[in-house]
Amino acid sequence: MTTTSWEELVTSxxxxxxxxxxxxxxxxxxxxxxxxxxAAAPVDPPLALLDAAAxxxxxxxxxxxxxAAAPLPPPAPHDGRTPLPGAAARRLAQLLAxxxxxxxxxxxxxxxxxxxxxxxLAAANAHGYRAPAPALPALLDAARAxxxxxxxxxxxxxxxxxxxxxxxxxxxxxxxxxPGGAALPAPDDVPGVRALWEEGLFAERVALLxxxxxxxxxxxxxxxxxxxxxxxxxxRLMFLDSLRAGLSGADEAFLERALTDxxxxxxxxxxxxxxxxxxxxxxxxxxxxxASCVGLDHTGDGATLTVxxxxxxDAAMQRDGxxxxxxxxxxxxxxxxxxxxxxxxxxxxxxxxxxxxxEEIVALPVGDDWRDELHAAWCRAAVRQRDAAWARALLGAPxxxxxxxxxxxxxxxxxxTLPDGERAAWxxxxxxxxxxxxxxxxxxVCTVPWSGELGRAxxxxxxxxxxxxxxxxxxxxxxxxxxxxxxxxxxxRLEVLTAASDEPEDAAPGAGGYWSEAFQRLVATxxxxxxxxxxxxxxxx
Numbered sequence: 001m002t003t004t005s006w007e008e009l010v011t012s013x014x015x016x017x018x019x020x021x022x023x024x025x026x027x028x029x030x031x032x033x034x035x036x037x038x039a040a041a042p043v044d045p046p047l048a049l050l051d052a053a054a055x056x057x058x059x060x061x062x063x064x065x066x067x068a069a070a071p072l073p074p075p076a077p078h079d080g081r082t083p084l085p086g087a088a089a090r091r092l093a094q095l096l097a098x099x100x101x102x103x104x105x106x107x108x109x110x111x112x113x114x115x116x117x118x119x120x121l122a123a124a125n126a127h128g129y130r131a132p133a134p135a136l137p138a139l140l141d142a143a144r145a146x147x148x149x150x151x152x153x154x155x156x157x158x159x160x161x162x163x164x165x166x167x168x169x170x171x172x173x174x175x176x177x178x179p180g181g182a183a184l185p186a187p188d189d190v191p192g193v194r195a196l197w198e199e200g201l202f203a204e205r206v207a208l209l210x211x212x213x214x215x216x217x218x219x220x221x222x223x224x225x226x227x228x229x230x231x232x233x234x235x236r237l238m239f240l241d242s243l244r245a246g247l248s249g250a251d252e253a254f255l256e257r258a259l260t261d262x263x264x265x266x267x268x269x270x271x272x273x274x275x276x277x278x279x280x281x282x283x284x285x286x287x288x289x290x291a292s293c294v295g296l297d298h299t300g301d302g303a304t305l306t307v308x309x310x311x312x313x314d315a316a317m318q319r320d321g322x323x324x325x326x327x328x329x330x331x332x333x334x335x336x337x338x339x340x341x342x343x344x345x346x347x348x349x350x351x352x353x354x355x356x357x358x359e360e361i362v363a364l365p366v367g368d369d370w371r372d373e374l375h376a377a378w379c380r381a382a383v384r385q386r387d388a389a390w391a392r393a394l395l396g397a398p399x400x401x402x403x404x405x406x407x408x409x410x411x412x413x414x415x416x417t418l419p420d421g422e423r424a425a426w427x428x429x430x431x432x433x434x435x436x437x438x439x440x441x442x443x444x445v446c447t448v449p450w451s452g453e454l455g456r457a458x459x460x461x462x463x464x465x466x467x468x469x470x471x472x473x474x475x476x477x478x479x480x481x482x483x484x485x486x487x488x489x490x491x492x493r494l495e496v497l498t499a500a501s502d503e504p505e506d507a508a509p510g511a512g513g514y515w516s517e518a519f520q521r522l523v524a525t526x527x528x529x530x531x532x533x534x535x536x537x538x539x540x541x
Contacts, residue, residue, distance in 0.1 A: 006060070009053050017045035022052060073167060077159040081130035087535040088124070089132045095120055096138040109520035111528050115484055117142065119448075119529065121152035123536050131157045136164055140171045150174075162201070175201050184208055187215035197223055202235060209242055217246055221254055233263040240269050247273060252280045259319060271321025271343060276385055278345035285320060290344035293337055294374065296353050297367065303354070305361075307370035309333035310340065334373050341377035346387050358393035379410045383417060391417040398429035402438050412441040420447040428457040436461045436478050443478065449487040458482055459490075463497060466515040479518050488530035491523050498523055 004023045012022045022045060084092070098113035131139060136157055143153040154161055154174055165174035184207060185192030196208050213220035224239055231239065240258060243251055251273070258270035259282075274282035289310070297304045310317075313324040313336050321343070326335035346358075353361055366374055375394065382390035391414040396405055405411055415423045427442045428451070436458070446454060458478065465475055500516040 004052055004056070006056050009049060009056060012049055013053075017049055021045050022049045074163075076163045079130045079158045079160055081128055081158065082538075084124065084129045084132055085535060085539075088129070088532075089135070091532060091535055092120065092124075092132070092135055093138075096135065096142055109517050109524055111483070111521060111525040112480070115480065116525070116529065116532065118149060118152060119484060120532055120536075121149070121156050123533060125152060125155050127536055127538060129156070129536070131161075133160070136161055140164060140168075140174060144170060144173060162203075175203065184211050187212045187219070193223065197227070202238075206238060206242060209239060210245065213242070213246055217248065217250060221251065225254060233266065236261065236263065236266050237269060240266060240273070243273060247276060249277060249279060252277060252282075255280075256282065259321060264323075267321050268323075272384060275343040275345070275381075278347055278385070282320060283343070283345045285316075286340060286343040287345055287348045289317070290340045291348060291352055293340060294349075294352070296364075303364060305353075305364050305366045305370075305374070307337070307366065307368060307374060309337040309370075337370075338373055338377040338380075341374065342380040342384065344381065346378070346381055346385055346390050358390045362393045362396075375406060376410065379406050379414060383413045386417050388417050388419075391415070395426065398426050399433040402434060408438055408441045412445045415442060416445045421451065423447070424451040424454040428454040431457040431461050436465070436475060440477050440481070443481050443485070446485070448485045450485050452487065455482075455486045455490055458486070459494065459497075466497075466511075469511060471511070473514070476518075479522060483522050483525040484529075486522070486526060488526045488533070491526035491530065494519065494523050494526070 008023060012020045095113050095117045139153050139157045140161060143150045143157075150173070157174075161171075161174055165171035184204070185196060187193065193208065193212060197205055200208065209220055209224060212223060221243075228236065228239075243255075255270045255274050259267055259274075261267050261270065271282065274280050275286060277283060293308055293310065295306050295308075297306045310333060313322055313332075317336070317340075318324055322336060322339045324332075324336075326332050349361055350356055350358075353364075356364075362375070362378070365371075378390065379394050381387070382394060394406055395411060395414050402408075406414065415426060418426070424446050427439065427446055430442060431439050431454075439461075443450075443454075443458070449455075450458070459482070462475060462479065462482070497519040498516060500512050
């Protein structure tokens with residue numbers, strides 16, 4: 001009896017039985033004349049190949065020996081936070097099971113659950129709840145697919161998410177993106193702090209650095225300096241960025257050393273942090289350079305700002321973070337000027353320009369078409385230095401024509417420096433004066449839920465657009481923001497807008513039906529958000 005080897009069967013299968021017929025067995029229980037039976041029927045080679053493979057597979061499996069058992073993974077760490085209420089757990093499963101539509105746009109009145117998940121996670125974290133164990137894989141999958149979810153999702157998932165991430169390569173991002181999964185040592189536990197700093201995961205080290213800095217800024221700086229030279233460039237950047245919290249003059253010496261770092265991003269961040277310290281030597285150097293470029297000319301009918309941009313970017317400027325090569329389409333001198341003015345302390349300008357207030361300085365004419373460049377640099381400086389007075393001056397009045405302002409992106413950044421209430425009032429006045437066409441970025445920086453004044457301004461503008469027969473899909477982005485940001489208590493008041501209205505003759509085809517669906521979805525989403533928060537509310541004592 002002969003037996004065909006497994007390798008021969010694989011070769012016949014790959015080449016085809018016409019080119020490589022399988023060697024048919026002479027034994028294996030096959031009937032034929034030699035076995036004393038009737039003459040064998042013709043054999044079909046493909047079927048013979050499959051039969052032989054089946055017999056061989058049985059032999060191979062029967063001969064397998066049990067492998068040595070792998071060691072069990074360590075048990076999941078304990079999470080002592082409050083368990084999530086049952087209704088909220090069911091809501092979480094519903095939110096995680098939803099999938100975004102493939103087309104991007106949405107029709108119908110059903111709420112978009114994927115857009116409510118970030119808000120649900122923020123509320124759950126605010127209450128200090130523990131993620132249900134069955135939801136952890138879906139939470140990690142959601143965080144892997146959406147980077148915007150990662151901070152909130154990983155904070156909610158807690159230490160057990162890091163434990164799971166170590167068992168699945170697809171979730172390894174969590175090991176570098178979580179705010180820390182293990183319990184941190186006390187900030188004054190020097191041996192414990194040192195051990196975790198030298199041996200912990202990156203996320204744990206970031207969390208540890210923040211905790212030590214809140215307790216003892218000098219100790220945190222010493223901890224960072226002890227391993228600074230051995231850190232990877234991207235890690236140095238993240239650690240340096242953590243110094244924004246509690247930034248003070250005590251950080252100046254370390255940041256000055258970081259100006260010579262081999263990574264350009266690290267050098268740039270160090271320069272940005274130093275420019276936020278108006279009393280630093282760096283700020284003084286930048287103030288001297290910027291002051292030599294901008295002056296006041298009293299000749300003529302009134303005062304005018306004059307600008308003389310730098311003629312070169314010398315080694316000292318480059319050492320202080322000035323990038324010599326401009327982006328494509330940008331002039332060198334204007335590029336250098338913008339960086340100098342952006343990094344100079346804003347306290348320089350009132351003294352330099354005759355004791356004028358920020359509003360008076362911004363109102364001055366600027367010679368030789370340098371106004372846009374100078375004002376853009378002042379906008380970046382106001383954002384960097386969190387200077388609300390300069391932000392107000394550069395924003396101007398909300399009812400002024402948008403073309404005369406700093407632009408939507410710069411306006412949104414400037415608004416972020418203002419208190420919440422003032423910010424919402426400015427945007428509400430802007431929407432009331434100009435509508436929604438240029439308000440999307442401004443609405444995105446307002447605190448959620450929107451104030452009553454801002455919410456009314458947005459809904460009124462949407463209603464006006466509907467009655468005017470405007471192209472409805474142009475406002476889908478604002479409508480999506482309204483679903484997530486309006487106060488849920490507004491749902492009943494908005495019910496009247498859900499009814500279909502007559503379309504003006506010049507309206508976009510189908511606009512009335514779309515607007516009706518959009519307002520129905522808005523009301524349904526607001527009510528769903530109200531239910532979400534009610535489910536997350538802790539039971540009364």
